[in-house]
Amino acid sequence: MPPSKVELYAAIRRDIRAGLSIREAQRKHQVGFRTVKRALDSAWPEPRKKLPPRQTRLDVYKPFIDEILRQDLDAPRKQRHTAKRIFNRLLDEHQAxxxxxxxxxxxxxxxxxxIRIQAGRGPSAEAFVSQTHRPGAEAEVDFGDVTVRLNGEQVVxxxxxxxxxYSGKAVHRVFASGGQEAFFEGHVHALSVLGGVPFSKVRYDNLKAAVAQVLGFARQRVETERWTAFRSHYGIESFYCRPGIQGAHEKGGVEGDIGWFRRNHFVPVPEVDSLAELNALVEQWDIADGSRRIGTRPRTIDEHFAAEQPHLKPVPEEPFETGRVFSLxxxxxxxxxxxxxxxxxxVRLIGRQVRAVLHASELVVYEGRTEVARHERLIAKAGSRLVLDHYLEVLLRKPGALxxxxxxxxxxxxxxxTPIHDAWWxxxxxxxxxxEGTRALIQVLLLSRHMAHEHVVAGIAAALRVGALTCDAVALEARKAAESEEPTAPSAPAPEPSPVVSLTERRLAQLPPDNRPLPSVAAYDELLRRRTSGTSRPADD
Structure with missing residues (x-):
């Protein structure tokens, strides 16, 4: 491999210093006099001269393109020329x-x-300034959307x-909505995991859960009342970023964290049966991420967090009601x-006033202080979530509606x-x-109010096998299924499963033993002998 120009200059200078003449150096390195002269003048080769730009077919159209770009400086941001639009105009207007x-x-x-710089508008790329954060002083909060296959359906x-x-320690939580309930519950979960509250400020964008109105000057905001009460309870000092993309740069740490978390844990799209299962996975991912290093930091996230946690303010012991209360x-x-x-x-509550507490992932309904219903919160709008158990009393009177x-x-x-319910029905x-058959089914469904669902299903299956089509038979077999699952002592042998019996056989088996002697038929045998040994009546003349 031939030496580079820098190495060639170094060899020429070395030989000249050793007493070699210029002519001998030319012959040895097979170069001309000017090359030897330049090597003696400077150890660093002169940069290659740039060739003058060649003429291109675009030269005649450059003034037209420059004028378009100057006009775009004052045009609306979303209505400026793209390179494709400029190319199309060149074809249409100049037949290029x-x-x-x-x-x-x-x-x-x-x-x-x-052209932006020539017009005094500055470069289009925004400059950023590195920041140093004190331990326990600041935090950033934001929402991001993720796509998940929930119970077989793809949802956002x-x-x-x-x-x-300071440490980069992040706590994540997935919710069905991005409303105020999720905003509050996310804070409660994060502060409980972190074990404290930042003592200086927490950065937010202008989300509706916290900001009712953005004022047109400085960073003044009109906050929602519930958010103000929540901040006061936990001692959070809020800092609101500028609206738009400029504000996103002011909390770039959490913006980048959401993107990193989504790329590394939600690719491929996870498949779960419930939000609780998904959040259990998220908690495991948060724990595992504590062992990674951010950028070129010499220590892990958990090592930095161990130094930061003592500086956090303590979390209040009294809870804050994060749900939104409705009187309906x-x-x-x-x-x-x-x-x-x-x-x-x-159905017994028809026409009555109830209190509903809407949380981020569920809805709880109270009659006074008694909980009467609990539902998983619906994600879509204009949907319905109905529980069959709530209608059983009215279905006893209207079995045809089932x-x-x-x-x-x-x-x-x-x-x-289940299909077992359908078969028994x-x-x-x-x-x-x-x-009457539907009423019998409803009576069986009422058993689930004081017995486990799986035990009732097992009772229905057992009763169906022996043809016992009564609620009592199902209840009896369901109770047997529940008793068979009770834990036994370690030393005692496991009981053998009892065969399925009908309700009549079970009742007969529970009767007390009868110790009376069996009846004798000897007297009847004596009567038969007397009848056969007697004389027959004479026939009539």
């Missing part, structure tokens, strides 16, 4: 068929910033992130409406009404008719 799109795109990319959820600025009246369908979605309550009811359809979809309707 000899140009390619690549040539135009390359020129526009170079000239756009040059909201990822909450609370990130300490139950309609004639035994349902309440909360934010366009409908949820069922027991087959086409929405509550039954949702119970089937949720796996609460079909059998009991054949035996007792549609109305």
């Amino acid at each position: 068929t000899d140009l390619s799109y690549g040539i135009v795109r390359h020129y526009v990319a170079q000239r756009r910033d040059q 959820l909201f990822l909450f992130s609370f990130r300490l600025s 009246r139950v309609d004639r369908y035994a349902q309440i409406t909360v934010r366009t979605n409908r949820y069922s309550v027991p 087959p086409g009811s929405t509550a039954l359809e949702q119970a089937r979809a949720a796996g609460k009404f 079909e059998a009991v309707r054949k035996a007792h008719g549609d109305a």
